[in-house]
Amino acid sequence: MEQLGFDFGSAPKRLVRVTPAKLATWTDCPRRYRMAYLDRPSPPRGGAWAHNTLGAVVHNALKALFDLPVEKRTPEQAVALVNRQWKSEGFRDVDQAAEYRNRACGWVHDYVAELDVTIEPLxxxxxxxxxxxxxxxxxxxxxxxxxxxxxxxxxxxxxxxxxxxxxxxxxxxxxxxxxxxxxxxxxxxxxxxxxxxxxxxxxxxxxxxxxxxxxxTRAEEAADELDLAAETLKAGGNPEILFPPNTGRQCTWCDFRRSCPEGQQAAPSLDPWALLAP
The missing domain is CATH 3.90.320.10 (Lambda Exonuclease; Chain A)
Structure with a gap:
């Protein structure tokens, strides 16, 4: 007698969780993606970049501004928040840090002065x-x-x-x-x-x-590629073949430059403050 069977179809494909940062890192350089997201322990990263410090301070100050009651969301309070959040990692010296601290205060002051601070973001x-x-x-x-x-x-x-x-x-x-x-x-x-x-x-x-x-569609295509490479690596694949370096000008500011001989040869090193606006 023929055995009764049940066909539930093929198992649904696992969805790959991605952030824009992961996708951008994979597209920029597969080796950097592996070092950042797959290697454990991850290779040592380079030191802080001044432009990243500057950006983080401004973001944190604006975040803190919207935590305040509407009546306190003033340009002056925004400047105070920049000063409170300030860090000096990556800058050449105290004079350069002070210069860009003043710039950040001016940016945030002018931005908030033109902003409708009565809005309550979702x-x-x-x-x-x-x-x-x-x-x-x-x-x-x-x-x-x-x-x-x-x-x-x-x-x-x-x-x-x-x-x-x-x-x-x-x-x-x-x-x-x-x-x-x-x-x-x-x-x-x-x-x-x-x-x-x-x-x-x-x-x-x-x-x-x-x-x-x-x-x-472009995000899904990149996710397919990075997921296949990661799964093949788990199965014993060659990391150098699966995650080749993509060398170029971007190697100058790569966090994993010290662990990548090809990147060191492709572009010169930069001072941590070199990417600040002149």
Whole structure:
């Protein structure tokens, strides 16, 4: 007699959890991805970069500002928060640190002076997450506003270069944040903004379903690649073949430069303050 069987179909494929930082690291250099996310213990990293310290201080000050009651969200209070959050890691000396501390205070003062501080963001440094067909896209958003019934993704920038609409449109991170925010907070989200504090400029892009889908497709393709490499490594694959170095100018500021001979040969070393705006 024929045995009765049950066909429940193939098991669903495991979704790969990714953040924009992971995807960007993989695309930038597979070896750096392995060192950052897979190697245990992870190789030693380089020291602090002054531009990263500066960015972190500004982000932390603006986060703390929205923790205050509305009446205390003044430009002067924002400056006080910069001073309270200040760190000097990566700067050349106390004079250079003092110069950029003053710059940061000026940026934040002017930004808050033009900001509608009565708004209550739906998220400040908010973690958001959303599954797609192949991945779980997640990450921490600087600020999520609610305007006219729709979510707006706000990303603070303190880099040396001014930003354009193309930067906002092409940012995979912002697109994935928009997708994850609308899933997490159950509201529509299409608009993404880059707020460049040194210039006071805001780069804006309004996504469509098609443009978001293109970003998701590229993210899923990269996630497939990095997941396959990681699983093959677990099975005994050769790390040098699975995670080759992608050398270039970016090797100059790689955190794992000291552990990568190819990177050392590809680009010269820089002082920790070299990437500050002149």
């Amino acid at each position: 998220g400040v440094e908010r973690w958001v997450s959303s599954p797609t067909q192949k991945i779980v896209a997640e990450g921490r958003v600087d600020r999520i506003d609610l305007r006219d019934g729709e979510l707006v993704i706000v990303d603070y920038k303190t880099g040396r270069h001014a930003l354009t609409v193309d930067d906002a449109r092409g940012s995979q991170a912002l697109a994935l944040y928009a997708l994850a925010a609308r899933r997490t907070l159950r509201k529509p989200c299409r608009r993404v903004e880059l707020h460049h504090l040194p210039t006071g400029e805001v780069a804006v892009w309004e996504h469509t379903e098609e443009s978001l889908a293109r970003h998701v």
